[in-house]
Amino acid sequence: MRIGELAGELGLNPRTIRYYETIGLLPAPERTGGNYRAYNSGDLERLRFIRAAQRLGLTLDEIREVLAFAERGEPPCGFVRERLRREVAAIDARIAELQALRSELADLEARAGRLPPPAEGEYCPLVHVNQDPGRARAAATSGIRTGKPRPAASLQMTATSEPAAGRPGRGGAGRR
8 A cells, every 4th residue: 555545544644644654653664666765564563553552652762673673583461561651640630630720720720710900001910931839829819910021931821830841842754
């Protein structure tokens, strides 16, 4: 089967399949007389495995390692279980962060009705920039603007939280 057929079968972009070949996740396919890539059922199953592993949270590097275990004839399940344990722990930590943020946002929203509107040229008292948590807490309850503007990436949302750090970049097919 040609790359377009394979991509359509899996819901992938053909560039993603070529990328997987480039980084060694998928072996270079046979070529037809017209120099088209010719994929087989083994390639289809390997790509299905890659997609399933990505859905479980494995990075492309981790998937490469799992494939290497299999190619060496070694069982990769211990490696996969450890990665899944790490993924579950990361998800649990993220859920806890989101629950804390939700609680803070709900509290802040509940206090919003008691705050006076900002004076002309002042920031909204619900969002404060360039301040320490103690000043932010006092400002959030008093409506006082503190600090001077910083770039948007460094904004603090509430008295006690900063934007949660995102997880490091996950493996995936990207533009080349």
